[in-house]
Amino acid sequence: MTQPRELPIAGNGDVVLVRQHVRKVAVEVGLSLVDQTKVVTAASELARNALVHAGGGRVRIEIVHNGVRQGLRLAFSDEGPGIPDVQQALTEGWSTGNGLGLGLSGSRRLMDEFELVSEPGEGTVITVTKWAR
Amino acid sequence: MDRVPILKLGDILIVTIQIDLEDQSVLALQEDLADTVVATGARGLIIDITAVEIVDSFIGRMLSTIASVARMLDAQTVVVGMRPAVAITLVELGLSLGGVRTALNLEKGVALLDHVWDRARR
Amino acid sequence: MTISTTAAQRRIEDLLGSHEAQTLKRWQEISETPADELRELFLALRAAVGEGDFSDVRGLLADFSRSRARLGLPPAQTSRAVFGLKEAVYELVEADGDPEALRGYIWFSKLVDDLGLFTFETYSAAREKIIRDQAEQLLELSTPVVKLWEGIVAVPLIGTLDSARTQVVMEKLLQMLVETGSEHAVIDITGVPAVDTEVAQHLLKTVAAARLMGAECSISGISPQIAHTIVTLGIEFGDIVTKATLADALSHALQRSGVELRRESSARIAVKAERA
Structure with missing residues (x-):
């Protein structure tokens, strides 16, 4: 079984590497093709988020268990400016960057669990999980 | 950097x-395409994403932008x-690719373009 | 303590070795399990008591409980089969009367308890897997995608729709569009008694996903009750094509793909395809 792994997110190329590694682990966890695609897409959004809003960060990728179910957990962390108003950031279409404002709200819909911890000036940690059906 | x-x-x-x-x-692809449309005077543009495993909001936006610029x-x-x-993922993400025409495969894409041109001529 | 435990263990090992046939017979009587199933287990266990490595025993026990779960034998009988060995060995130790053997028996009894628990765990895991597999098979069975015409596929949905099933249908239908190159799909819900918000959302998402792929998807067979529910729930169907019957939906799809339907005087329906 793949050990938990931490990947840096420092440039555009890293976003691609994160996608590829997340895909590999999603297959190992036994996610359906559609769920694999959802997880990889969410990972891509969140990795780009860390890059655009915090100038970079890292992601921890691990396999988690809940009884007989297996899941994939991704924790994106950065030391960026943080998110002053989490509620607002999760609102569809709300964006500070030049995106469509779908990054956070969209990723939340693509995953089973979504947790956002942020302190202004301290950075942000976003933890998302998808369980195999 | 890879160029398409x-x-x-x-x-x-x-x-x-x-x-x-x-x-x-x-x-880069976005720019290259706009340049090539102008240089060749092409009237149709088909983007084949059969091999693409994910389309996130960034690529989705690129597709919409290309369609708008091309138009x-x-x-x-x-x-x-x-x-x-x-x-399914795009729908869940909330991306509708507004203004982009779609077809199941390359062949149907060409047929769709013919159809659109046909209608425009009438 | 370690030394005396080991001595006690060796005593049990000796007893098991010297009274093989007798113990096996008693075990078989107590547990009401065929001897051939127990013999291999017994031999592996005897060897394991000597070597201290129980991986072989666990492997055999796992097979044992899995095959029983598959046969549908009750879990109590399965664990009793293992626990029965305690009684058989106790009789042996009692007859022997050696205090060392008695000390060994306490150790052995705990060992059998552990093995019994392991058996039960494997048994229920196997049962759970069977249930999961069956649920999956049911899901597959209950969602056929049929071809109605060149370029038109349909899914007739029957029974209560839950979120998981609707999702499976959605994926299967979209996959079918790609495989058959069909540009029209019909989801027929004539046989669906009711829909809730979540299911209605899934249907809407299917239609949206089909559009993204370059295909059109209509929904047919909406009963008055379901239409009422959908309106009451405030779900927007927007510009999605909905038809009362599957026939209407088919006729709509044919029309859209350029097929012209004409009823001749002899009341026979002639179909003339005009490919654009």
Whole structure:
């Protein structure tokens, strides 16, 4: 079984590497093709988020268990400016960057669990999980 | 950085995305396509994403932008070959690819362009 | 302590070795399990008591409980089969009367308890897997995608729709569009008694996903009750094509793909395809 792994997110190329590694682990966890695609897409959004809003960060990728179910957990962390108003950031279409404002709200819909911890000036940690059906 | 080749077939430009593109390559493709439409006077543009495993909001926005830019340059854009898993994910993400025509495969994409041109002529 | 435990263990090992046939017979009587199933287990266990490595025993026990779960034998009988060995060995130790053997028996009893628990765990895991597999098979069975015409596919949905099933249908239908190159799909819900918000959302998402792929999807067979529910729930169907019957939906799809339907005077329906 793949050990938990931490990947840096420092440039555009890293976003691609994160996608590829997340895909590999999603297959190992036994996610359906559609769920694999959802997880990889969410990972891509969140990795780009860390890059655009915090100038970079890292992601921890691990396999988690809940009884007989297996899941994939991704924790994106950065030391960026943080998110002053989490509620607002999760609102569809709300964006500070030049995106469509779908990054956070969209990723939340693509995953089973979504947790956002942020302190202004301290950075942000976003933890998302998808369980195999 | 990887650059995506653009093929020309009569009035139509065909782009097949084969690899996992990084954002810079996506932006480069966007520019290359606009330049090529102008340089060749193409009236149709087909983007084949049969091999693409994920479309996130960045690539989705690129597709919409290309379609809008091409329309200003008098070319119609068709995105073909989107996989079911990708389509389901895009819907869940909340991306509708407004203004982008789609077809199941390359052949149907060409037929769609013919159809659109036909209607325009009438 | 370690030394005396080992001595006690060796005593048990000796007893098991010297009274093989007798113990096996008693075990078989107590547990009401065929001897051939127990013999291999017994031999592996005897060897394991000597070597201290129980991986072989666990492997055999796992097979044992899995095959019983598959046969549908009750879990109590399965664990009793293992626990029965305690009684058989106790009789042996009692007859022997050696205090060392008695000390060994306490150790052995705990060992059998552990093995019994392991058996039960494997048994329920196997049962759970069977249930999961069956649920999956049911899901597959209950969602056929049929071809109505060249370029038109349909899914007739029957029974209560839950979120998981609707999702499976959605994926299967979209996959079918790709495989058959069909540009039209019909989801027929004539046989669906009711829909809730979540299911209605899934249907809407399917239609949206089909559009993204370059296909059109209509929904047919909406009963008055379901139409009422959908309106009451405030779900927007927007510009999605909905038809009362599957026939209407088919006729709509045919029309859209350029097929012209004409009823001749002899009341036979002739179909003339005009490919654009």
